[in-house]
Amino acid sequence: MITGFNTDVKYKGVIYHVQTEDKGESNPLIETLVYSRGAILDSRRTSYAVSGKGGGGGGGGGGEKAIIRLMEQQHRRMVREVRNGKYDPEGPKPFGYNIISNRTLNEVVLEWLAADRGGEGIGIELSGEETFYDASDVSVEVTVRSVDETRPIEGAFVWVRLFDPRTTPAKLFQGTTGTGGIVEASFRVPDLGGMEGALVFQVKNGDKAAELTRPVLPSR
Numbered sequence: 001m002i003t004g005f006n007t008d009v010k011y012k013g014v015i016y017h018v019q020t021e022d023k024g025e026s027n028p029l030i031e032t033l034v035y036s037r038g039a040i041l042d043s044r045r046t047s048y049a050v051s052g053k054g055g056g057g058g059g060g061g062g063g064e065k066a067i068i069r070l071m072e073q074q075h076r077r078m079v080r081e082v083r084n085g086k087y088d089p090e091g092p093k094p095f096g097y098n099i100i101s102n103r104t105l106n107e108v109v110l111e112w113l114a115a116d117r118g119g120e121g122i123g124i125e126l127s128g129e130e131t132f133y134d135a136s137d138v139s140v141e142v143t144v145r146s147v148d149e150t151r152p153i154e155g156a157f158v159w160v161r162l163f164d165p166r167t168t169p170a171k172l173f174q175g176t177t178g179t180g181g182i183v184e185a186s187f188r189v190p191d192l193g194g195m196e197g198a199l200v201f202q203v204k205n206g207d208k209a210a211e212l213t214r215p216v217l218p219s220r
Contacts, residue, residue: 002067005075009082015123016041016082020075022067030071033080034087041087046074076131080217083196122156122208123147124201132199133219135191144181144203144210156205160185160217163198172199194218 004021016036023029028049032040048067081087127141144156160173172187189199197216203209 001065002071005071007075007079009079011082011085012088016087018075018079018082020071020078022071028075030067031163032074034078034082036087042078044074044078046070073131076217079214080131080196088177122203122205122210124155124203124210124212124213126201126212132189132214134189134197134216137186137188137220139184139186142175142177142183142185142201142203144183144205152177152179153205154178154181156181156203158183158185159201159202160187161202162189163200164190164192165195165197166193169200188215192216 004012005020006020009016009018014036016033016034018034020030020032023031028047030046030048033040039114077133089189114174123145125143128142132138142158144153144158145151146153149219154177156177158173158175158177159171161169161171163169172189174183175183177183177201189197196218199214199216201212201214204210
C-alpha cells in the first residue's frame with residue numbers, strides 16, 4: 001500500500017480536509033474523502049485494476065509510479081473543487097471562482113473561462129496533462145484539426161496565455177503547427193504566490209479560431 005496525501009483547505013473560514021489513499025493490492029482502489037467538522041462530505045474512488053494502471057497493486061516499478069500519479073491527480077482535483085466552492089452551503093461556484101480576483105476583469109474573463117470554446121471548423125487537442133501547476137516547466141503537444149474532416153491543420157498559429165489574478169494576461173508561448181498539425185509548446189509557468197490561475201490555448205488558421213482553457217493550481 002502506498003502512502004497517501006492529506007491536505008487542509010480553508011474556504012470562507014471553514015477547514016476542509018482532503019484525504020487520498022491507496023486501498024492496497026487486495027482492493028486496488030484510489031479513494032479520496034472530503035471531511036468537514038468530522039463529517040464525510042464526499043468521496044471519489046478510482047479502480048486502477050480496471051484502468052490498467054496497477055501492475056500488481058502497490059507493486060514497484062512503473063506500476064507504482066502510475067498509481068502515485070493517479071492518486072496525486074485525483075487528490076489535486078478534489079482540492080481544487082473545495083477551493084472553487086463545491087461544498088459551499090450557498091451552492092457551487094462557477095469555474096473561475098478564486099482564479100480571477102479583479103472584479104473588473106472578472107466579468108469579461110469568466111465568460112471566456114466558463115467552457116472550452118471551439119471555433120467553427122477547427123479544434124484543439126492537448127496531449128498529456130489536463131491540469132497544470134505554477135512554478136513549473138511545461139511541455140505539451142498541441143494538435144490542431146479540422147472538426148468536420150478531422151484532418152490535421154499545418155501552419156496554424158498557436159498562443160498560450162496565462163491569466164494571473166495579480167496582473168494582466170501574459171503570453172507564455174507562440175508557435176506554428178507543423179507535420180500532423182502538431183506544435184510542441186514548451187514554457188515555464190511562473191509562481192502565482194499560492195493563488196490559482198488559468199492557461200488559455202488559442203489557435204488561429206485563416207479566418208478560423210478556437211480556444212481551450214485549463215486551470216493552473218498552486219504547486220506543493
